[in-house]
Amino acid sequence: MAHHELTMPATEAQVRALRVNDTVTLQARLFGIRDATQIHMFDRGRTTHFDLRGHAVIHTAPNVRKVERSAASPAGYQPVCVGTTTSDRMERFTRPLMEQYGVRLIVGKGGLREASAQAFQDLGGAYLAIIGGTAALETTWVEAIEDVDLDDLNPESLWQFRIRNFGPLLVAMDSHGGSLYDGVRDAAQARRAAVLASLGVAS
Secondary structure, eight states: EEEEEEESOOOHHHHHHHTTTEEEEEEEEEEEEHHHHHHHHHOOOOOOOOTTTOOOOEEOEEEEEEOOOSSSSSSEEEEEEEEOSSSSGGGGGHHHHHHHHHHOOEESSSSOOOOHHHHHHHHOEEEEETTTTOOHHHHTTTTEEEEEGGGGGSSSSSSEEEEEEEEEEEEETTTTSSSSHHHHOOOOOHHHHHHHHHOOOOO
């Protein structure tokens, strides 16, 4: 296990160096994205002016406060609570995010499935896990909302966050086929089979 400090954007080589159970701290920039954002981008043909190449996205629809634009709040928003939502329902967007926009890292909770794992292997990506219930802590890692796009979808806009010391995050899926979730599933199934066998019940 190793710890990686990544100032975004990251290169493919940097991302392919990540292995399951490593930890990562992100610096500089992070983009917030959620279901509606991606439905509009990939199902309804909308585009963004953001350059996402080499960047990380986090599955979120943050609670924000509208304020006057200033040096501290260049987008006219202040972050109130930047929590992370469950990633599984956004599974089908992993490959297009990587192929069409060059996204390298996805931050979320609960993991993704086989199609995402294959995309990470093919294109050089990874999934960084956050523990549920840590929104208050996560928000302290966001210095400002620098910009926003597709804001008619608010709060499921496409958010550009300026971040500092965002993490440590756990590498839960890597570009080499490693998956923390597969390991947990396999261990749980093995323990279940052992318990059933001890009770004389066929699994």
